[in-house]
Amino acid sequence: MTSDMMITLSVLAITAALFMSGKVRSDLVAICSLIVLVLFDILTPDEALSGFANSIVIMMIGLFVVGGGIFQTGLAKMASGRLLKLAGTSETRLLVTIMLASAGIGAFVSNTGTVAVMLPIVVSMAMSSGISPSRLLMPLAFASSLGGALTLIGTPPNLVIRETLMNAGFEELSFFSFTPIGLVCVGLGTILIVVLSKFLLPKGAKKAKGTRGEGRSLEELAGQYQLSQNLYRVQVGEGSPITSKKLIDLDIPKRYHVHIIELRRRTSSKNPFFKTINQEIAGPTTLLQEQDILYVYGAFEQVEQFAKENGLDLLDQQVVERTGDNPSKPSSQSNGYASREIGIAEVLLPPNSALINKLVKHSGFREKYNVNILGIQRKGEYLLHDLKDEKIRSGDALLVQGTWEGISLLSKEQTDVVVVGQPLEAAASVTLDHKAPIAGGIMLLMIVLMILDIFPAVVSVMIAAVLMVVTGCLRNMEEAYKTINWESIVLIGGMIPMSIAIQNTGAAALLSTQLVESLGSFGPLALLAGVYFTTSILTLFISNTACAVLFAPIALTAAVELGVSPMPFMFAVAIGAGMCFAVPFSTPPNALVMSAGKYTFKNYVRLGLPLQLILGVVMVILLPFFFPF
Known part of the structure; x- marks a missing residue:
């Protein structure tokens, strides 16, 4: 040799x-x-x-x-x-x-x-x-x-x-x-x-035939990522120091290790009720106002500290938001992280995804698609807190929340992510694009x-x-x-x-x-x-x-x-x-x-x-x- x-x-x-x-x-x-x-x-x-x-x-x-x-x-x-x-x-x-x-x-x-x-x-x-x-x-x-x-x-x-x-x-x-x-x-x-x-x-586990829903079983995803145990509602009180401030300036995730993922706002001072049509994803430029109801994701102790230090009322489970005469309890599992406009979905990463080894805060999900990352499934375990500085790894599944429109836009990006859990109708749609015959x-x-x-x-x-x-x-x-x-x-x-x-x-x-x-x-x-x-x-x-x-x-x-x-x-x-x-x-x-x-x-x-x-x-x-x- x-x-x-x-x-x-x-x-x-x-x-x-x-x-x-x-x-x-x-x-x-x-x-x-x-x-x-x-x-x-x-x-x-x-x-x-x-x-x-x-x-x-x-x-x-x-x-x-x-x-x-x-x-x-x-x-x-x-x-x-x-x-x-x-x-x-x-x-x-x-x-x-x-x-x-x-x-x-x-x-x-x-x-x-x-x-x-x-x-x-x-x-x-x-x-x-x-x-x-x-x-x-x-x-x-x-x-x-x-x-x-x-x-x-x-x-x-x-x-x-x-x-x-x-x-x-x-x-x-x-x-x-x-x-x-x-x-x-x-x-x-x-x-x-x-x-x-x-x-x-x-x-x-089987799902009952004929069951419809806004996704790949929202209840299954919510239970899997323990959403209901980590989602709380707080209301901005009169004289709160965070009133009229943008979320990006408050740096709440870093200070309190909680995330504001959504807010609901009063449409008129004459109307005492909240309309879910004003439900919106909380973004960096969101300007907070008095009486806003914020959906906060994090551990209870940290949410409680956040509310106490900023003049917020931690709402109990009996408070009801109304759309006209139809009450919807916030303790309902789908309410708070999913509605007709807003939903959750699970995102998988192909082995060659450009997102692998990037920090969550650098992933661009919020900037490009207006969706938030709520949790990461990794080797059978669930990471739910302090995700901002977590590095995305090969094999991770991400739970995201955003408008269905944003999730649909994300689903078209097949190079770096694959979306599962989008609405059944959207996932199964087979509309023919005008360029497909070409x-x-x-x-x-x-x-x-x-x-x-x-x-x-x-x-x-x-x-x-x-x-x-x-x-x-x-x-x-x-x-x-x-x-x-x-x-x-x-x-x-x-x-x-x-x-x-x-x-x-x-x-x-x-x-x-x-x-x-x-x-x-x-x-x-x-x-x-x-x-x-x-x-x-x-x-x-x-x-x-x-x-x-x-x-x-x-x-x-x-x-x-x-x-x-x-x-x-x-x-x-x-x-x-x-x-x-x-x-x-x-x-x-x-x-x-x-x-x-x-x-x-x-x-x-x-x-x-x-x-x-x-x-x-x-x-x-x-x-x-x-x-x-």
């Missing part, structure tokens, strides 16, 4: 270990590994940067933009919503429909985007059908990964093996090369999930160009991406750039040169020789099983793209050494990398549904591990029939 090979394998091992730990961003790890390989003269600067000029990276950028156009115009929401409405209220029919819709959309756009669009629709459909969302959300995430096996552009590992085969002089894969084996994956996966989920998914036509044009092979695949994708901007499906280039997951792009661009180093130093030949020597004597089927399950196990710990980039050249060399066609082995790498279900953080869709479905790590292992193993065994048996040795 040469010194260059030892250094390359050491860098590879350290890189894999850092990927598994998850403590350092994967794109930073990839760039650092490149720098080390350049410093040791294993890669030239040109070779180190070659990954960013690779057609895979350029195609992924284009596909993110095309997918962004599909999502922004509402086309994906329309398609999935219409399909789900046809499913009725039967849990099995709804489950099958959700999976087929998710797989179908996931065949053409990113699986993360697919789940982000469908998640609020599925939650609202589940609630209105009396089904626990936990019965549907994990299958939704798994189906989006299954759909990635249907087309060339379904998932990055598919593009990786295409590029590896082309560079080695083998026939280029077509757009639908994956479709036959992908249909088997989707069909078998759907059947297995429908059967296994009956026994292995949590039952969850986005659908552009997507169809891209597929036709790729099937007919009129241009290289990367050119077809870039044509479609440019058309999305030119036709207004994305408003401008800034919107287009926002749709791109730059962490994934940098990761792919950084890992491709790693595979060059593995090949140039002979590490790929060494590892493939060991594979052949240990399994080759048992025949190509045993080697195929080794390739598939090694990839499948590795992708539990590192991203499927990085896994495919690293293992594709090893599998190719092993097949050539054994003297058989590399096709089944390369498809084993792509499918093995894409079908990862046994852990929650192996893929963004798995992580995205964790909070919404209230899943634990054990839930993923119970359903995902048998699914991953059974699919693996079937793929190893069937791949040689589709792609003979």
Whole structure:
């Protein structure tokens, strides 16, 4: 073993270990590994940067933009919503429909985007059908990964093996090369999930059928975040020192550790009653007046101190506010944090959200969307106080309160947040935006160009991406750039040169020789099983793209050494990398549904591990029939 090979394998091992730990961003790890390989003269600067000029990276950028156009115009929401409405209220029919819709959309756009669009629709459909969302959300995430096996552009590992085969002089894969084996994956996966989920998914709490409400069960959210125990009403008394002052100047959260989230104001001095139409979110510029009723969120002792020091009356539970002649008690659970105009919703953060590691006070929720963050759910615990200086972390679920209009505006921001718990009608709405047909036509044009092979695949994708901007499906280039997951792009661009180093130093030949020597004597089927399950196990710990980039050249060399066609082995790498279900953080869709479905790590292992193993065994048996040795 040469010194260059030892250094390359050491860098590879350290890189894999850092990927598994998850403590350092994967794109930073990839760039650092490149720098080390350049410093040791294993890669030239040109070779180190070659990954960013690779057609895979350029195609992924284009596909993110095309997918962004599909999502922004509402086309994906329309398609999935219409399909789900046809499913009725039967849990099995709804489950099958959700999976087929998710797989179908996931065949053409990113699986993360697919789940982000469908998640609020599925939650609202589940609630209105009396089904626990936990019965549907994990299958939704798994189906989006299954759909990635249907087309060339379904998932990055598919593009990786295409590029590896082309560079080695083998026939280029077509757009639908994956479709036959992908249909088997989707069909078998759907059947297995429908059967296994009956026994292995949590039952969850059901909601009575036909129950309507302004959200994904406001009572459930309120109880979950203990809103009723932390919401109090105080009235600004005569001569109060906070009268005629703006909230931003009073700095109440810092001084008293309480938050004023809403106020209700008398409409006329002649009218002794309060009208809920004057209910409004308390913002930094809100000017307080005498007789205002403030809804204050915080611990009772701190609210009491705030009221005592500022001449406020702490109202008891019997005081009634009136709208005309209709009393509504403030102790009613929905009153105080939700009404016809104002509501609450739960917000989930995709793993690549720009909000991760930002302080709550710097999140911009209030400034951009006029909503307040009331609580944070983190690993089964609820943070309810002193949130201003709390750092938002990956996997957090946020409880926000604001106008329904503001929440609706927030729900359109699918890059950094996914809103669940918005009004049932809004979540399930499938209104067709006027640009949606154009986005659908552009997507169809891209597929036709790729099937007919009129241009290289990367050119077809870039044509479609440019058309999305030119036709207004994305408003401008800034919107287009926002749709791109730059962490994934940098990761792919950084890992491709790693595979060059593995090949140039002979590490790929060494590892493939060991594979052949240990399994080759048992025949190509045993080697195929080794390739598939090694990839499948590795992708539990590192991203499927990085896994495919690293293992594709090893599998190719092993097949050539054994003297058989590399096709089944390369498809084993792509499918093995894409079908990862046994852990929650192996893929963004798995992580995205964790909070919404209230899943634990054990839930993923119970359903995902048998699914991953059974699919693996079937793929190893069937791949040689589709792609003979």
